[in-house]
Amino acid sequence: MRKIGVILFLCTALLPLLLSCESNFRDVQRINSVGFNPVGESENIDLKYTDSGKVKSILVSPLMRDYTNLEFGFNEFPKGVHLTLFDTQGKKTFVDGDYAIVYEDTDVIDLQGHVRIYTEDGKELTTEQLYYDQKNEWFYTEKFFKFTDVNGSFLQGPGIDFSRDFKVMNTQRSQGSINEVK
Structure with missing residues (x-):
């Protein structure tokens, strides 16, 4: 008791x-x-960036969150993006990612998830994370990538940086097979 x-x-x-x-x-x-709330949210966006009257890029996404009120502002695309880039001759490069962040001060886009970049002439690169420097029109990643073209050539490995049209490519430790152009 x-x-x-x-x-x-x-x-x-x-x-x-x-x-x-x-x-x-x-x-x-x-x-x-921390008060980490977006200034705004936009659904089903279709943003067109123009310069001197010409469309330079189109960004399409189901959801954008605006955090530009923060010291290092950014826009977040939690449901993915589809980006179309136009060169001076009007040729298109397409970029898809499951998730993206656009950093306001640096104009760098961080694409994540199943990232795929491809051109109208059949070049394609896939990776799990890819950065795009909009000012220099330059892509780069430290993650594993695979690049293929219409000739059946491929290149793969960790880490690559390249121009938007794939004309200049720098790799770290890659391997692949280059087939003759027909």
């Missing part, structure tokens, strides 16, 4: 303490949480 009394005493003495800990824990969580 004495043990039951001690247990009841401890429970009644510790219960307010435990409840106050829960309350304090939630307060601490709220204090430590």
